[in-house]
Amino acid sequence: EPEVTQTPSHQVTQMGQEVILRCVPISNHLYFYWYRQILGQKVEFLVSFYNNEISEKSEIFDDQFSVERPDGSNFTLKIRSTKLEDSAMYFCASSFRGANTGELFFGEGSRLTVL
Amino acid sequence: DAKTTQPTSMDCAEGRAANLPCNHSTISGNEYVYWYRQIHSQGPQYIIHGLKNNETNEMASLIITEDRKSSTLILPHATLRDTAVYYCIVRPYNNAGNMLTFGGGTRLMVKP
Numbered sequence: 457e458p459e460v461t462q463t464p465s466h467q468v469t470q471m472g473q474e475v476i477l478r479c480v481p482i483s484n485h486l487y488f489y490w491y492r493q494i495l496g497q498k499v500e501f502l503v504s505f506y507n508n509e510i511s512e513k514s515e516i517f518d519d520q521f522s523v524e525r526p527d528g529s530n531f532t533l534k535i536r537s538t539k540l541e542d543s544a545m546y547f548c549a550s551s552f553r554g555a556n557t558g559e560l561f562f563g564e565g566s567r568l569t570v571l
Numbered sequence: 572d573a574k575t576t577q578p579t580s581m582d583c584a585e586g587r588a589a590n591l592p593c594n595h596s597t598i599s600g601n602e603y604v605y606w607y608r609q610i611h612s613q614g615p616q617y618i619i620h621g622l623k624n625n626e627t628n629e630m631a632s633l634i635i636t637e638d639r640k641s642s643t644l645i646l647p648h649a650t651l652r653d654t655a656v657y658y659c660i661v662r663p664y665n666n667a668g669n670m671l672t673f674g675g676g677t678r679l680m681v682k683p
Contacts, residue, residue, distance in 0.1 A: 460614070489670070491615075499615060499658075499673040512670055547614045559605075560671065562614030 458482045460563035462548050468569045469538055477533045477566045479548030488531045489549040489560060490523065492516070499547070505531065538570045575659045580678040583653075589646040591677050593659030596640040601663045604635060605671065606644045608655040615658065615673070618644065649681045 461480045469475050481488050490502040503513040505523055522534045531550075535542055545567050549560040576594040583589040595604065606618040619626055619633045621642070626633045632645040646653055658676040 493612075498675060499609070501670040501672065504670055514670070545612060549614070559617030559620070560615075562616065564614050565612070 458561075460548055460550055460561050462546075462563035462566045464566055465564070466567040466569070468571065471540055471570055472537050475535045475538055475542075475568060477535075477546050477548075477568070479531045479533070479550075479563060480529055481531055481548065481550030482552075482561055483529070485550035485552050485561070487511075487551045487553070488523075488525070489551075490533045491547045491549065491562075492544040493547065493565075494541075494544045502533070502546075535568075538568075540570050543568055543570045575661060575674055577657075577659050577674065577677045579675065580680065582680050582682055583646075583649045585651060585681055585683050586648055589644075589649040589653065589679055589681070591644040591646075591657050591659075591679065592641065593643070594641045595659070595661050598639050598661050599663070602661045603663075604633065604639075604642050605660040605662060606631070606633065607658045607660065607671070607673070609658070609676070610652075610655040618657075649679075651681050651683065653679065654681045655679060 463478045488505040491499050492502055493499045501514050503517045503523055504511045520536050524532050545565040547562050547565045549562045551560045603620050603622050605620040607615040609615045619628055619631050621633045621635055635642045656676040656678050658673050660671050
């Protein structure tokens with residue numbers, strides 16, 4: 457069964473460092489998303505991406521964050537200068553259609569620990 | 572987004588049906604009801620969605636009341652692997668807002 461894969465599964469970084477989280481969405485999917493979940497809290501939407509541009513983003517997704525689809529398969533989330541409060545599980549998701557007309561397929565997540 | 576209200580936690584005996592309620596009294600006519608679950612900090616998993624008719628798939632059944640103000644997710648024969656947090660989400664059927672807003676969900680504990 458096709459699945460969304462994410463790397464790394466766990467990354468530890470120092471505050472102020474840049475981090476890139478990588479995702480390989482399901483191959484025929486057109487919509488891509490990043491969500492995050494701080495330990496013990498709700499799953500929060502960060503950004504959605506369609507047709508090589510951001511279609512929606514939340515207040516969390518400030519100038520420190522960026523997304524990119526550098527080739528036909530990868531979808532990346534970059535955090536330019538990490539803060540302690542960026543420590544969270546980051547989930548990538550993809551869907552063939554938009555979230556309102558189909559389901560999202562989530563990856564297993566990348567745990568980011570900022571020290 | 573229309574808000575949903577779910578019980579914080581529920582228990583269910585293994586092999587029995589798990590019935591998870593959700594109230595969405597402010598749902599509007601173009602909003603669908605979605606159910607996802609999250610097993611122990613894994614990525615959320617889509618279960619089922621519906622508009623006004625009852626729906627069934629290989630995972631679960633979704634019963635939506637006639638006034639659409641509440642719904643129930645039914646896992647017909649719960650197993651230990653169904654222990655998870657279950658999220659009820661309502662979203663409009665359009666392309667303008669394609670994000671999902673997760674609430675606190677219901678923590679279902681399936682017990683042997």
